[in-house]
Amino acid sequence: MDDEGAGRAAPRKRADARRNERTLLDAAAAVFVTSGVEAPVRDIAARAGVGVATIYRHFPTRADLIIAVYRHQVEACAEAGPALLASGATPHAALGRWINLFVDFLVTKHGLAAVLRSGDAGFDALHTYFLDRLVPVCAQLLEAAAGAGEIRSGVEAYELMRGVGNLCIGADNDPRYDARRMVEILIAGLRLPR
Amino acid sequence: MDDEGAGRAAPRKRADARRNERTLLDAAAAVFVTSGVEAPVRDIAARAGVGVATIYRHFPTRADLIIAVYRHQVEACAEAGPALLASGATPHAALGRWINLFVDFLVTKHGLAAVLRSGDAGFDALHTYFLDRLVPVCAQLLEAAAGAGEIRSGVEAYELMRGVGNLCIGADNDPRYDARRMVEILIAGLRLPR
DNA sequence: AAACGATACGGAACGTGGTTCCGTTTGGCA
DNA sequence: TGCCAAACGGAACCACGTTCCGTATCGTTT
Secondary structure: OOOOOOOOOOOOOOHHHHHHHHHHHHHHHHHHHHHOOOOHHHHHHHHHHOOOHHHHHHHHHHHHHHHHHHHHHHHHHHHHHHHHHHOOOOOHHHHHHHHHHHHHHHHOOOOOOHHHHHHHHHHHHHHHHHHHHHHHHHHHHHHHHOOOOOOOOOOOOOHHHHHHHHOOOOOOOOOOHHHHHHHHHHHHEEEOOO | OOOOOOOOOOOOOOOOHHHHHHHHHHHHHHHHHHHHHOOOOOHHHHOOOOOOHHHHOOOOOOOHHHHHHHHHHHHHHHHHHHEEEEEEEEOOHHHHHHHHHHHHHHHHOOOHHHHHHHHHHHHHHHHHOOOOOHHHHHHHHHHHHHOOOOOOOOOOHHHHHHHHHOOOOOOOOOOOOHHHHHHHHHHHHHHHHO
8 A cells, every 4th residue: 555546557666675665764764863864875775784776776866865754744844834824823923833843843854954955956856845845835824924914025935935944054063053043033023013 | 575474484485386376266266156165176276277286285175265265355344344333323224234245245155155054074164264253243233233222132143143144055046035135034033022 | 507405286096975887686477 | 487577786987075296396505
């Protein structure tokens, strides 16, 4: 029941291939935690006990691997948006809380924020995935807050997400920099003066 | 009259060495514009018409080269701080304008903002230089604004500089992201609600 | 002017990491 | 059991940062 669903165009992979894919995901997740998302390919392969080519066969680009590792968490974050909006708080408060979820996710992923906006073509798919999945959610929250007259207009969801993501870069390994506080200030800056 | 000043501990470099240093600075500046501050060492050497070792002889780390290339502009930015504060505007307005100078500097330097906070040990000197030179200036502006009761307290100059620097990352090559606007919102978020 | 020592030079060589290639192994099926 | 496509492992290749070493040049001294 893993990759059936979508027609039988996909002829079902071999058992060892599926086993290796799982093993690789686990290995990558573990290595990402200790060495960051830019850990050497060889390290991940070694941890999984496979050859490097096997990684490329399953995840052609590093972006594919990162996406696969974090997909669940990104989905959860995306789904939390509408829930927060419906939870009774003001739209601006909901926006703030949702952004906090996003920030918590990013700052706990060593180097992910940096790679997200590295501009490196190899990470395009990663960039695209995050944007496709989260920008609409953010846009919904933003519109609700704008509709309620709580925030200034003229700020695009895309831009806000990029800004927040940027603020999370390097948030680990620097005790003097608190990304959450900076993001809070940024969100406060959205509020209309009253 | 170039490197005399500080005692005669430095025994005056050879003429070709000084010529090469100048040539290298020009070449690096040119290459940085087109390929960013992370351009391959060999490219810079080729542009200058020297061997790679010559670069390392004059600028042991890439940070040293980048610092040398941009030193003048960083100094100018640092010196603009007190001037703005004395110019009659409110401290918060002066802070905003000074931050704008810093942002203008950063966004026009392909990849500099990213490298500034890359965490890579090789860039420590760069990080340190920027911080040593600009954080005190920022702190002065921040204190003035806080003293005038215009902004919330509890934000360190270091943290603000890091946040602003982060917001500038990737500001080139993405027409949908306007770092200046994000920074403006961040600075607005500093203001105390009245 | 010639010679000499220190300074500086260029490019080859080395290490690391990403990516590809190819000969071999293995799973699934007849 | 035997076959073939799928999948594998690791060597090979490329790009880049960094270091090393034999050579060339500067500036001084005789």
